[in-house]
Amino acid sequence: MRSLLWLAVVGLAVAEDGLAAWLRYARVPSASRHLGKLPSAVVTLNATKGYPVHTAGQELVDGIGGLFGKKLTVAKSKPKGTTATVGTVSAYVDKNPSAAKGLPDLVEDGFYLKISKGNVLILGQNERGALYGAFHYLSVIAQGNVSDFTLTSNPDAPVRWVNQWDNMQDGGTHGSVERGYGGDSIFFWDGHIREDLTRAGQYARLLASIGINAVVANNVNANASILTPENMDGLARIADVFRPYGVQLGLSLNFAAPQLLGGLDTFDPLDETVVNWWQGIADNLYKRIPDMAGYLVKANSEGQPGPMTYNRTLADGANLFARTLQPHGGIIIFRAFVYDHRSLNQTLDWKADRANAAVNYFDGLDDKFEDNVVIQIKYGPIDFQVREPVSPLFTHLRRTGATVELQITQEYLGQQAHVVYLAPMWKELLDFDLRVDSKPSTLKSIVSGKRFGQKLTGYAGVVNVGTNTTWLGSHLAMSNLYAYGKLAWDPEQTSTGILKEWTTLTFGHDKLVHDVITKISMESWPAYEDYSGNLGIQTLTDILLGHYGPNPGSQDGNPWGQWTRADDDTIGMDRTVWNGTGFAGQYPPEIAAMYENIETTPDNLLLWFHHVPYTQKLKSGKTVIQHFYDAHYKGSATAQTFVTLWEKLKGRIDKERYEHVLFRLIYQAGHSLVWRDSVNQFYFNKSGIPDELGRVGNHKYRIEAEEMELKGYKSYRVSPFEAASGYHCVVTETNSTVGTATTKLKVPSGKYDLAVNYYDMALGNSTWELFVDRKLVGKWKGDLEYELGRAPSPYIDGQTAARKTFRGVRVKKGSELKVVGRPDGLEPAPIDYISVLPEGTVD
Ligand code: GCV
Numbered sequence: 001m002r003s004l005l006w007l008a009v010v011g012l013a014v015a016e017d018g019l020a021a022w023l024r025y026a027r028v029p030s031a032s033r034h035l036g037k038l039p040s041a042v043v044t045l046n047a048t049k050g051y052p053v054h055t056a057g058q059e060l061v062d063g064i065g066g067l068f069g070k071k072l073t074v075a076k077s078k079p080k081g082t083t084a085t086v087g088t089v090s091a092y093v094d095k096n097p098s099a100a101k102g103l104p105d106l107v108e109d110g111f112y113l114k115i116s117k118g119n120v121l122i123l124g125q126n127e128r129g130a131l132y133g134a135f136h137y138l139s140v141i142a143q144g145n146v147s148d149f150t151l152t153s154n155p156d157a158p159v160r161w162v163n164q165w166d167n168m169q170d171g172g173t174h175g176s177v178e179r180g181y182g183g184d185s186i187f188f189w190d191g192h193i194r195e196d197l198t199r200a201g202q203y204a205r206l207l208a209s210i211g212i213n214a215v216v217a218n219n220v221n222a223n224a225s226i227l228t229p230e231n232m233d234g235l236a237r238i239a240d241v242f243r244p245y246g247v248q249l250g251l252s253l254n255f256a257a258p259q260l261l262g263g264l265d266t267f268d269p270l271d272e273t274v275v276n277w278w279q280g281i282a283d284n285l286y287k288r289i290p291d292m293a294g295y296l297v298k299a300n301s302e303g304q305p306g307p308m309t310y311n312r313t314l315a316d317g318a319n320l321f322a323r324t325l326q327p328h329g330g331i332i333i334f335r336a337f338v339y340d341h342r343s344l345n346q347t348l349d350w351k352a353d354r355a356n357a358a359v360n361y362f363d364g365l366d367d368k369f370e371d372n373v374v375i376q377i378k379y380g381p382i383d384f385q386v387r388e389p390v391s392p393l394f395t396h397l398r399r400t401g402a403t404v405e406l407q408i409t410q411e412y413l414g415q416q417a418h419v420v421y422l423a424p425m426w427k428e429l430l431d432f433d434l435r436v437d438s439k440p441s442t443l444k445s446i447v448s449g450k451r452f453g454q455k456l457t458g459y460a461g462v463v464n465v466g467t468n469t470t471w472l473g474s475h476l477a478m479s480n481l482y483a484y485g486k487l488a489w490d491p492e493q494t495s496t497g498i499l500k501e502w503t504t505l506t507f508g509h510d511k512l513v514h515d516v517i518t519k520i521s522m523e524s525w526p527a528y529e530d531y532s533g534n535l536g537i538q539t540l541t542d543i544l545l546g547h548y549g550p551n552p553g554s555q556d557g558n559p560w561g562q563w564t565r566a567d568d569d570t571i572g573m574d575r576t577v578w579n580g581t582g583f584a585g586q587y588p589p590e591i592a593a594m595y596e597n598i599e600t601t602p603d604n605l606l607l608w609f610h611h612v613p614y615t616q617k618l619k620s621g622k623t624v625i626q627h628f629y630d631a632h633y634k635g636s637a638t639a640q641t642f643v644t645l646w647e648k649l650k651g652r653i654d655k656e657r658y659e660h661v662l663f664r665l666i667y668q669a670g671h672s673l674v675w676r677d678s679v680n681q682f683y684f685n686k687s688g689i690p691d692e693l694g695r696v697g698n699h700k701y702r703i704e705a706e707e708m709e710l711k712g713y714k715s716y717r718v719s720p721f722e723a724a725s726g727y728h729c730v731v732t733e734t735n736s737t738v739g740t741a742t743t744k745l746k747v748p749s750g751k752y753d754l755a756v757n758y759y760d761m762a763l764g765n766s767t768w769e770l771f772v773d774r775k776l777v778g779k780w781k782g783d784l785e786y787e788l789g790r791a792p793s794p795y796i797d798g799q800t801a802a803r804k805t806f807r808g809v810r811v812k813k814g815s816e817l818k819v820v821g822r823p824d825g826l827e828p829a830p831i832d833y834i835s836v837l838p839e840g841t842v843d
Contacts, residue, residue, distance in 0.1 A: 016654040018470035021206055021478050022505035025066025025142065029509055034146040035070055039120050041079045042072050045087025045095065052127040052208070052246040056086045056134035063138040082118030084137075086130050089123045109213060110154035113137055117148065128213060128246030135209040143504045153489075156448045159374060159403050159458030160212050160488040161250060161333070163296060164465070165219040168192070168231075173221050174791070176466070179409050179547075181416040181789030182473035183466030187217045191225065193234025201241035203465060208245035210485025212461075213293075215242065216250035220298035220335065224257035227281055236288035248293035250333075251285070255297065255317065256305035268310040269320040282324040294330035295321050296376070296460075300361075301338045314338065314361060315368035322370035331456060333403065334369075336362060336377040336393055344559045353573070353581035354561025355381035358393045369400045374456045378405045379429050379443075381583070382562055384412050385538040386529045387425075389595070389605055390432045392586035394446050401454035404429075404447045408480045409464035409472070411547050412539040413528060415790035416474040418668045419642065420528045421521035423483035423495035430491045435590040444491040459488035466789070473789035474664055475657050478506065479521060496522065510652050516645045520665075523638050530635025531675040534628055535618075536608030537564050537572065540679055542799060546791025549671070549798030550678035553720050565611055568686055571624065572607035584609060603627075614687045628683055629691045632676040639672035640842050667788065670803025673842070674723075674757070678798050681722040701843050705730040705741050705819070705831040713739030713821065716796070716830070723798040724832050729759065731796070731828035732821055741831060742818045749812040751839055755805040756819060757832040760784040762792030762800075764825025770806065771818040778806045782827055796830050808839060 016024075028034070044057035061072045064084075073079070085092070089112070093100045104112055106125035111133030114121040122137060124130030136153065165178040166185035176184040186199040194200075200217075207215065217238055218226050225231060239249040258264040258277045267274055285292055299306025299317050307317030318334040325332055339357035346352060358381060369375075375397055380388025384407040394402055406426055407413075413420045430444040441451050449457040461484040465471040472478055482502040486493050496518060503517045532550070533540040542551035543562050555564045565573055574580030576596050584595040594600045595609045603618045614625040622630065642665045649658060680696045690696070706715040706728040716731045718724035732739040756770060760782040770777040784802060785792045793799040811817070817836070821829025835843055 016656045018475050018478070018657065019202070021471065022482055022502055023206060023209055024505065025063050025138070026508065027069065028067050028142060028144050031068040034068060034141075037118050037146045038064055038068060038070055038082070038141070039084035039118055040070075040072060040081040041083050042074045043076070043078060043083050043085045044074065045085065045091035047087070050240075050244050052124075052131035052244065053087050053091075055244045056122065056131040059131070059134050059138060060084050060086065063142070067138070067142050084120035084122065086122040086134055087124070088127055088130055089125060092123050104152040106152070107154045108158060109211070110152070111136065113149070113151045113153075115148050115150070128208070131208055131246055132211055139209070139501065139505060143501065144509060155211060155489045156444070156491055157458030157488065159214075159331075159333070159456060159460070160485070161214045161216060161293070161403070161458070161460045162207060162212050162463045163216045163220065163252075163405075163460055165221070165409075165462060166217060166464070167219050168223045168225060172223070173219065177464045178219050178221060179411045179462075180464035180466050181409065181791075182464065182471055183468035183789065186465065186467055187238060193231060193237060197237055197241045199467065200238055201244075203471075204242040204245040204247040206471075206481075207247055207485065210482055211489040212485050213246065214248040214250050216252055216296045218252045220252045220296060221302070221304060222252040222254040222298070224254040224260040226251065227253075227257055227261055229284070232285060232288055235285070239289040239292065243291070248291055249289060250293040250296055252296045252298070253321070254305065255299045255307070257281075266310075267305060269307045269312050269316045270310070275320060275324075278320060279324045282328060282330070286328040286330070290328075292328070292330055294325055294332055294372075296333045296335070297321065298335045298337065301335070302341055306338075313365060313368070315365045318373045319368075319370045322373045326370070326372060331372045331374060333374045333376045333460065335405075336375050336391075337405075339561065341560050344561045346556065346563050346565065350574070351581045352561070353575065353583055355575065355583045356581060356586065358391060359396055359586045362393060362396065366397050366399050372456070374401045374403055374458075376403045376405050376460050379426075382538065386413060386525075386533050387536055387604055387608075388538075389608060390429055390434060390443050392434075394443060395434050395436045395441065395588050396586075398452045399454065401449060401456040402447060403458045403460045404443065405460045405462065406484060407462045408484050409462050410477065410480075412541060414668070415548050416472050416477045417664060417788040417790040418524075418528060418639075418671065419474070419476045419520060419665065420524045421476075421483075421495070421499065422480045422525065423487065423498055424522065425525050426483070426487055427491075427495055430487065434588060436588050438588070438590060441588075448491070459484070461488070468789065470660070475506070475661055476517070476521070476664075478502075507653050507657075513649055513652055516649055520642045520645055524642075527635040527638040527672070530631040531639065531672050531679070532635075533679075534631045535603060535624065536605035538562055538608075540564075542797070545795070546793055546799050548791050548793070549801065550675045550723070551720055551798050552679055552682045552722075564607070566683070566686060568688070570611055570613050572611040573609070574611035575609045580611070614683070614689055625683060625687055625689045626692055629680055629693070629696055632680050633695060636672035636676040637842065640669045643669050663787065666805070667784070667802065670755075670757075670805070671801070673803060674798055674801040677725065678720075678722040682720075685722065699725065699835070699843055701835045701837050701841065703743055703817070703834045703836065704728070705833055708741040708743040711740045711742075712737050713741050713831075718796050720797065723796070723801055725757065726833070729796060729830045729832040731830045732823045735823050735826060735828060737823070739821045739823075739829060740818055741821075742816060745811055745813065745815045745817055745836060747811065747813065747836055751808050751810050753805055753807045753835075753837040753839055753841070754809050754817075755803050755835040755837060757801060757803050757834070758782070759796045759800040759830040759832065760802050761794055761796065761827045761830075763794050764823065764827035766824045766827045766829035767822040768804070768829060768831070769820045771816075771820070772809060772811055773815050774818075777809055778804070780804050782824070782829070794826070801832065811836070
């Protein structure tokens with residue numbers, strides 16, 4: 001059995017399909033040089049199979065075996081030679097009472113490491129801490145640092161949770177995993193808990209290695225049926241595969257479950273029958289899972305039921321659960337994401353503002369919550385946008401602890417089809433000083449509990465991994481999960497430092513690999529912000545559909561409240577106190593004053609706080625509109641460089657991951673141009689103000705498909721108009737007949753890059769062929785819905801717009817260029833335009 005496990009570890013490293021993520025334990029360079037500085041045996045103190053200290057022993061054996069090819073033995077007591085001793089502080093002190101004095105103070109989950117001449121001592125404050133220590137030691141040596149050191153490491157905050165938004169069933173809210181782009185749920189299928197929970201166990205292992213201590217497995221838009229006795233048994237099986245890694249299970253609840261599942265005629269939190277029903281649920285869950293972490297509840301938000309249905313407060317709702325959990329030691333995390341998406345009206349009320357909701361709803365409740373209640377607050381007041389100010393609610397809760405909710409799944413940030421390294425954004429948020437009572441009050445000091453002294457505080461990360469072997473659907477996106485865990489443990493770590501560690505563990509030690517991944521990653525968030533939404537206007541995506549492609553017009557005119565208030569002359573939300581929604585006034589005075597005044601509001605949040613003319617001058621001296629145009633050109637130009645940078649790594653990393661990443665970067669480069677042109681076209685059309693550099697609306701290399709000679713294709717007006725160059729594309733005349741679009745090229749003879757912009761809808765797999773003078777240049781299929789996990793769309797729009805480029809194609813003046821489109825299913829092989837680009841030009 002051991003040798004099978006051994007092969008499994010080595011096998012994972014060889015397959016490089018992403019499953020092993022940063023725990024590949026791939027051989028370090030010059031491994032044999034270090035053998036003498038490594039332990040020869042592992043001693044686990046008081047280890048019980050299925051618990052973290054035992055796991056730590058296994059990981060040390062597998063890790064040192066994989067990294068250095070050194071086979072360790074596991075011993076119960078001290079053998080001869082160098083040893084790695086791992087256990088809890090108390091188990092160690094029991095055996096060596098005299099050692100107690102020399103040991104540092106550890107908080108819950110903390111660990112102590114002492115490495116000296118091949119002897120390794122790993123002690124945890126608890127079993128979980130011991131496992132964290134073992135993972136830390138393995139990470140250090142995997143990075144090639146096999147030298148003596150001593151380290152005491154304590155987490156910055158006790159709550160370091162992951163929220164999965166997994167539905168019980170495929171076809172639930174947004175498929176199997178809501179806003180998940182890495183395949184189906186690893187936990188649930190067909191209304192039940194999966195029989196095979198292997199992936200759930202592997203997930204717990206990854207999470208433990210970055211210090212995550214609990215996972216809420218089901219969607220916050222919760223299905224009450226998770227609480228049937230059969231499903232509770234299934235949940236206990238999930239807890240069983242988590243337990244060896246010290247990861248506790250948490251559960252999202254549906255507030256109306258007493259009625260939906262329990263058959264009561266009410267779910268009023270103050271009704272005695274309701275209270276008793278929930279107590280029964282808690283007792284039944286804890287009978288099966290004595291170490292369950294607790295609950296997560298989304299109430300009175302986006303159609304979810306909650307206490308306000310009965311005119312009760314959010315505190316009444318949270319306390320209902322808190323009291324039922326108290327006998328079992330569980331905690332309840334209650335989300336602050338409470339708002340009314342039905343009646344906000346932007347036309348009737350200038351002061352209406354979704355951003356105001358959280359503070360308004362929680363106002364006056366700070367001292368009303370039970371001690372085991374934590375309030376989970378999204379980093380910004382709206383919803384995971386590319387840039388938001390820190391939510392002011394963090395400054396209003398001084399007695400009740402808060403967690404900051406970050407989103408690893410890139411819902412509004414490219415859905416893992418665009419690379420966006422998020423640590424720099426999170427760092428900016430965590431370092432932001434909210435100046436409560438005019439004293440230093442960084443967000444990180446609030447969520448560590450240091451600023452206000454609460455005990456239960458920390459981090460929640462929405463991490464929608466799925467059955468895809470890459471977990472998130474993209475190898476590079478995994479740096480976000482790694483960074484989340486690392487920052488939740490220690491927010492002082494740097495974005496580049498974390499990235500360096502992750503890159504070594506994931507891709508090895510090659511300097512060029514590091515340089516390329518660092519450059520791409522560190523430029524990725526600024527680039528995405530540049531081409532998706534500038535100056536605090538939010539990610540200008542389609543907010544009514546998949547939250548993916550560009551659709552600035554969708555932000556306004558609906559009650560979702562993600563408004564831009566753009567008209568022909570002006571744009572931005574006036575959130576000032578003197579003239580606007582009053583949101584700025586929710587911050588402590590120093591910050592409120594900064595945002596109230598247009599002069600002191602940073603440019604990157606200007607349109608979040610102020611409604612201004614497009615001609616408003618920024619601090620940079622540019623106008624708002626020219627900034628929009630320039631930023632969209634700049635960001636999309638940066639995205640093109642990601643492809644050429646990555647191509648330098650050919651042969652330097654395994655083919656499997658090289659190709660996987662390359663495919664996505666090429667796609668991103670094309671889609672960034674879709675973003676650029678859609679957003680620029682939209683605001684040019686609205687404002688009528690031309691681009692000073694004459695780029696917007698002028699595409700000299702472009703041949704519009706609707707202007708080509710069409711046979712079997714017809715012109716189609718796209719909606720929203722800006723999602724097509726010239727507002728039109730072509731579609732086949734029927735769903736079963738072929739279309740051709742032909743033109744004679746007027747360019748001088750030479751080599752060109754030919755780029756075809758087309759639409760890949762999730763309705764079929766059309767085929768396109770590109771010919772020059774009847775010679776096939778290339779052929780492709782409209783199957784991105786299988787290749788990319790991003791939200792599928794049945795429409796011809798900014799979500800489905802894509803580009804296929806053929807580089808270095810020889811053409812003559814007068815050559816015939818032809819595209820043949822074969823529709824499939826309901827997808828009519830749509831084409832927007834073809835660019836004939838002198839080599840190296842992008843447009
Ligand atoms: C789980 C946004 C997302 C929803 C999500 C919600 C939430 O609105 O689009 O998919 O629902 O946030 O955080 O509850």
